[in-house]
Amino acid sequence: LFGYSFTSLLQRPDVEEPAKQVGLQVLVHAIPAQEARLDLGGIPTLGEAVPVRVTIRNNTDRAVAIDPARLDLVRADGSTASPLKGPARDAVLAPGAAGDKIRSETLTAARVPPHTTVSRFLVFPPGRYREAHLSIEDVETEESDGFVAPVE
Secondary structure (H helix, E strand, O other), X not given: OHHHHHHHHHHOOOOOOOOOOOEEEXXXXXXXXXXXXXXXXXXXXXXXXEEEEEEEEEEOOOOEEEEEEEEEEEXXXXXXXXXXXXXXXXXHEOOOHHHHXXXXXXXXXXXXXXXXXXXXXXXXXXXXXXXXXXXXXXXXXXXXXXXXXXXX
C-alpha cells in the first residue's frame, strides 16, 4: 500500500489539469481497492461491485447536461452494464466513510455549467470494463452528442 501511495503521489500533479483547455472532456475511472483506501478512506463497495468516478470538464461557453441513465460501461467481451441504482446500489455500498462518500456524491441527472468540472460516482456490477458509452446534452439546443471514453 505504501509503495502504491508513494508512487502515485509522485506521479500526480499538485493541481490536476485537463488534457485540453477547450471543449468537453469526459473521464471515466474504475477505482481499484488500493486507490479507494487512499482517496476514499476505505473500500466503498461490498463483493466485486465496481466503484467508478465520472468527471466532466466543460471548458465550453455552454451548459451541458448528463444523466447516468444514458451511461453504460462496456466489458471486455462486448456486453454492456448500466449503473446500479436504488436498492441494488444500496445493497453493495459498504458501511463507513468510503461508502458514505459514494452515497453523498452519486452522479445524478445534472447540468454542468460552462467552464466547470463536475466529478461524481457511480457503482457498476462486477466486471472488467474497457470503455464507457454516454450521451451529453447541450442544454440550450437540447441536442445530444454520444461519447465513447476509455475506462481508466
